[in-house]
Amino acid sequence: MIKLVRVDHRLLHGQVAFSWTQSLGVDCILIANDDVPQNDIRKTTIKLAKPAGVKLVIKTIEDSISALQSGVTDKYKLFIVVESVADAYKLAKSCPEIKHINLGGMKVREGTRNISKAVNITPGEESLVKELIAEGVDIEIRQVPNDKKVAALDAF
Amino acid sequence: MARKIILATHGNFAQGIRTSLELICGKSTNVEVVCAYMREDFDLAQTVEIIIAENRKNELVVITDIFGGSVNNEFFKYVEEPNVYLISGLNLSLLIELYTQLEITDSLENLIIQAIKTSQETIKYCNLLKAKDEEEEF
Numbered sequence: 001m002i003k004l005v006r007v008d009h010r011l012l013h014g015q016v017a018f019s020w021t022q023s024l025g026v027d028c029i030l031i032a033n034d035d036v037p038q039n040d041i042r043k044t045t046i047k048l049a050k051p052a053g054v055k056l057v058i059k060t061i062e063d064s065i066s067a068l069q070s071g072v073t074d075k076y077k078l079f080i081v082v083e084s085v086a087d088a089y090k091l092a093k094s095c096p097e098i099k100h101i102n103l104g105g106m107k108v109r110e111g112t113r114n115i116s117k118a119v120n121i122t123p124g125e126e127s128l129v130k131e132l133i134a135e136g137v138d139i140e141i142r143q144v145p146n147d148k149k150v151a152a153l154d155a156f
Numbered sequence: 157m158a159r160k161i162i163l164a165t166h167g168n169f170a171q172g173i174r175t176s177l178e179l180i181c182g183k184s185t186n187v188e189v190v191c192a193y194m195r196e197d198f199d200l201a202q203t204v205e206i207i208i209a210e211n212r213k214n215e216l217v218v219i220t221d222i223f224g225g226s227v228n229n230e231f232f233k234y235v236e237e238p239n240v241y242l243i244s245g246l247n248l249s250l251l252i253e254l255y256t257q258l259e260i261t262d263s264l265e266n267l268i269i270q271a272i273k274t275s276q277e278t279i280k281y282c283n284l285l286k287a288k289d290e291e292e293e294f
Contacts, residue, residue, distance in 0.1 A: 015180055015252065028294075044285060057292050072294040146182075 002068070002097050005080045007088050008104040011036070012049045012056075012081055016104065016144065020079060021051045023145035028055040028076035032064035032091060033083055061087055065094045085125040092132050101132065101139045103152060115155040116141045126156060157239075158214045159258050162207060163246060164190035164231065165221040176248055181255060192227050204230045208240065215239050215264060217254060219246045241268055250275035 003024045008016065011031055021029070029050065036042045036058055043058060050056045055076070059067060064080070067073055068091070080098075082088050085106070092098040105118045112120035119141055121129075129152050133139055139152040163170035170189035178184055190207070192200055207216075216239060220228040223244035234240045241264055243250070253271040261267040 040286075048285065055292055057294055067294055076294070 001074070001076075002078045002080060002095070002099075004100050004102055005082065005088055005091060005098055006102045006104050007082055007085055007106060009083050009107045010105055011042075011083055012046045014049045017049045018051050019144045019146075021054055024077070024079055026054065026077045026079040028057065028073070028078050030064060030067075030073070030078055030080045031056070031058045032061050032080055032087060033058070034060050034087075061090055065091060068095045068097070085121070085128050089128045089132060092137055099137060101137055103129075103139065103141045104143055115152075116150065118143055119155070130156075159186065159264070160211065160214050160216055161187045161251075161255060161258065162190065162216055162218045163187065163251070164192065164204075164218060164227045165246060166192050166225065166227060167194060169221055169246070173246060173248060173251060177251055177255060180252060184255065186258070187255065190227070200226060200230050204234070208234050208237070211239070213239075215241070217241045217243065217258070217264065217268070219243045219251065219254070221246050241265070243268060243272065245272075247275055247279075249278045 003026050004020070006020065010016075011033060012029065017029070020026075031046055036046065037060055046058065047056065057067075061082075080091065082091065085103075088101050092101065103116075103119050106112070106120050106125075108114070108120045109122065111122045114120050129139055133153060141150045141152055141155055142148070163174060165173075168191050170191050174184070174187055174189055177187065188207075190203060192198060192203070218231050218240065220231060220242070221244070222228060225244075228242070228244045231240070231242050235242050250271055253274060254267065257267055257271075
């Protein structure tokens, strides 16, 4: 089952990986990203951040969707990490099982506005988030599990 | 009885690493620092004595910068005290692991042994690390 989808522009990094994995009780992390499978340095750093005792799978967005739809992931307690709202949107649209999305880190880019300490969002991303919320997906802002959970709608 | 972490270093290292800790884990209330030799009149023996005396009722996890350095040696005089736990080789991953589990652990001794083991494993020559060729699959 999918425990959480996290949007983090740094993808998997040490302390975050550790804290979320522990708090969610997951046994598998899926990095869904179109760049990492062909970028050896990014791949290496992600693998180094992997907590012990957890499986780590790296796939493109398209392959991730195929895997999620095929049922091979059903036996895992899965934590999915993507780098952008657009990627989270693609996954959520293709996999109705995705009910929770966490906005953890989105850096400052052209046209973004700051809605939380580490979260900067473009108007386009904001409308994608609103669309998913309207479809019943719970979208929250939180860096680490101990932080207070803020509903994305309240931050807009 | 409260649990406290004392960071004790030569110069401002202790202060600096506490800033790093707080950036990652949020504001701390139970981490104190000793930045030794930053003033002409700094008296290490007296500073340490006061800390030990003021914390008779607390459990103290003291982390110093370097094994065999004067700061470590001064605290070493108190390792027979049942409430003093002394560690040398301060680094951020060690500190984070100790800090995040300080309040929840049943055994400070086990926590310290485990945290030292994992933080030792994080010292790497990164150039030698390459992504393993085999990829994990579902």
